[in-house]
Amino acid sequence: MHAQKGSIADPLRVAIIGTGNIGCDLLLKVIASPHLRCDSFAGRRISSPGIELAESRGIPTTAGGIDAVAELADRIDVVFDATSAKDAVHNWNILEGLGIPVIDLTPSHLGKFCVPALNLEECLTEQNVSMVTCGGQAAVPIARCFSDASDGLGYLEIATASSSASVGPATRANIDEYAFTTQHATHEFCRVDTAKTILIINPAEPGMVMRNTIAVPASENVDMEALRVSVDEMEKRINSYVPGYRVVVPPVATGDRIMVTIEVEGLGDWLPRYAGNLDVITCAAVAVAEGRAEARR
DSSP, X not given: OOOOTTOOSSOEEEEEEOOSHHHHHHHHHHHHOTTEEXXXXXXXXXXXXXXXXXXXXXXXXXXXXXXXXXXXGGGOSEEEEOSOHHHHHXXXXXXXXXXXXXXXXXXXXXXXXXXXXXXXXXXXXXXXXXXXXXXXXXXXXXXXXXXXXXSXXXXXXXXXXXXGGGOXXXXXXXXXXXXXXXXXXXXXXXXXXXXXXXXXXEOOSSOOOEEEXXXXXXXXXXXXXXXXXXXXXXXXXXXXXXXXXXXXXXXXXXXXXXXEEEEEOOOOSSSOTTOHHHHHHHHHHHHXXXXXXXXXX
């Protein structure tokens, strides 16, 4: 068995299903974690760039997908699903009966929503944890700040812009699921009557860093000072596990709305640093897995 850099005794044994952009970025973060060990990187094409990446790092690979992972049931502590919303349903139908915990990075919303800055502890014993979406991880915590600084909101809007080069085919095929799941998570974590999600895939070259703007109408009864304090605290909390997360436009009332803009710069593990949409969800997923490892010890 390979030994990962910086590994510690009895790390959490993980498998990753899905060898696209999210799966590859996740793999590199798992390799860097002293609390985790990747024992299987599973895809469908043995010649895919993701499989080649894993093999170059000494990670066991397979083109057998979920079936190959299921055969490792007694040797895997948790599975990361980085496939698609449709495939995640099929995968869960297999893994649920095997009792294997799943951290789902697709917008399938099969399990309990988890945004580590908001509810990490209560998710550590769930068999299926949904990481919402990249926009959900970035923006829902700030939406929660708006909610906490008000008596309840009538309308809140999340607009997320990511570089085209960082948005793979699975994400593009899941645009409807992305919007629905992000909106659902906003309702679950925040007191808001209506939530709207907008995803912008920016074709600019060179790639633009991921940006998220969270806004409510100026007519909403928001305590601006309480909002500023809450946003500042939330930025620090998320930055503890997503290093490139930062507020670039702090709470401001302008024209007919109150808004906050954040951006997420990636670590540049798999794609260049503009691909913060990968980092915000892969870092969050790693935080959940590491939390499980700590809880087990």
